[in-house]
Amino acid sequence: MTSPAQLFTDVIRSRRSTRAFLPDPVPADDIRGVLEDAQRAPSHSNTQPWEVHVFSGDARDLLAEAMLKAFEAGQMSPDFTTTYGADDSVHTQRSQQAGAVLYGAMGIARDDVDGRTKAVAENLRFYGAPHVALLFVPELGDVVRAANDVGMYAQNFLLSLTARGYHGVPQGMHGLFADAVRAHLGLPADLKLLYGISFGTADPDAAVNRLDIGRAPLEEHIVLHDTRL
Template identity: 90%
Template structure:
């Protein structure tokens, strides 16, 4: 592979950001199709391709948002998968808390501002103003772990393709908290499980929340080397 190709690929990966404020401008249909075709090239166990993806725009997007917000306001959450991160003092919880502090700080929401936090959470279900949202479902194949992993690789292709084309997306686990509501809204069977959604479009360049870099842990927190030198 040429040096230029490596640099371009690395630039795409390292420039990807999760936007949380979008411009209303729709993404052209050719670009959406291109993103979906790129995502479709994701690897999957025995080529099962265990993803079903529903893309919403325009009025369909607004109706979906209204249904999810109604369930949110009524406290009717119905996740298909656990939403916990382990023990309260685990490294994963600490990372989540640190990211939340940075995000809410950028939005000017204090930790004790319960009403402000509730309104901010609800913006997930308005898709942060993005003109499009894709919901990613997985069928009940075995214990679902392999299939869910495959959908994760699909989502990564989706997000990187958006970045390469000058757009942004944000994967949103909160969408998965309203699985029954979404299935009822779409008339889907109970054995099609909702993992999460990806809101996407053009990030608002003026929004301070879009200029954040949450960062990543150093490699030695995650990687164990066996007869390997770096």
């Protein structure tokens, strides 16, 4: 019999960021279940500083239209910085390596500017996913602690999708068009857009969905203090 710990490990390690979806909608009961699981995330002093907008159907299409219009006009308005440090930083290198693998799976050459632009725009079409959730955070202090709480909410959301047989992808690019999204939804300026999560069922025939970008070894991240592994 598989232990709860092994089942949990299997869910975590099988999660992937999906970038090609089938159009089939997720049943309402499963969407509610995912949202209820996400709601169990810890937060500082139980502040629960997340506001989540979920879009499907025509509402999803209108949101995509609003963000694509801003993208085509070059009207980016991120609430938070999006840099990864110096060009030779390990974080930038990881990002570049992941990008090379992803574009390679899509058959897009490094010098194919038009192809890359079209691929970037697919972020704003949610990679064909039937649903997208936008995660906002109120302007509390320097927002760092609240944003961290929303990150834990998002992880619960993604793992719940995986456990239920669905798939998702967190998309920082949605946050690049915060003003356009707020205008579209009539939201106040002090509600900050972190990112979106597109979700549904992965297209099993898409090569990009079979990628495993991998993670750095523990030694690159962990410092042990009187701890044996």
